Amino acid sequence: MTQQTAPQETTYSTEERRREIVRLLKQANAPLTGTTLADHFGVSRQVIVQDIAVLRAAGEEIHASPRGYYMHPPGRTVWRSVVAVRHTPEQTEDELLALVDVGVEVVDVIVEHPIYGELRGNLHIASRADVAQFMQQLRETKAHLLSELTDGLHLHTLEARTNEALVRAREVLREKGYLVE
Structure with a gap:
């Protein structure tokens, strides 16, 4: 289709x-x-x-x-992890590219709002093309990122076909200074 x-x-x-x-x-x-x-x-x-x-x-x-x-195909093995990160809106593309380049999918973004509690936005970004499309939509709509509500602090649920990809994702985020530990 x-x-x-x-x-x-x-x-x-x-x-x-x-x-x-x-x-x-x-x-x-x-x-x-x-x-x-x-x-x-x-x-x-x-x-x-x-x-x-x-x-x-x-x-x-x-x-x-x-x-x-x-929908994910039946029998697909997925490793999942949640990471806490902080960066500026201008660093969003760099963060997303770093994650997809190590083979992980950025499932969502989560922030803790003082009034509403947990706010979650579905992303499902798994490739450089997905990152480009997300960034284009962000520019075209002039929308604000959820992380702007929390001074850049947010969580991402990550999925990968191997645990090694999730380990590498944390390493890359740490190297870039985005990972909150």
Whole structure:
């Protein structure tokens, strides 16, 4: 399924559509946007957002990223770690590139807000192309980073296919002076 898939002629019941969403996400080689799925099924993007929420509540491990929805393939072994880091907004690209270059995915960013408690933003950045897209969106939207709420202090959940990649990620962050220990 590509991002330009035309709407299907077939009409799906709600349950059929949800089963098909799971099937498409499991087979996709890249994240699928809500708009792409909506166009595929001939429904609104809001219907897809609701379908995804219901599927997640039912236990489907569907992930959302700025690039769209995706599911990890079955049987995929993933090592996970959380790191505390601090840097300026101008150092964000350097931090993200350093992490993806050692083979880790930056799953999210987490900050502790004095009023709201834990705030989390899904990132799912795993390649240099993902970093470039994230930085472009940041520039185009002029949005602020969550870490700006906490003077640059934030957490990242990292995932990798090997524990060695996570160890190397900590080493690189330490070398750059970003790791908070």
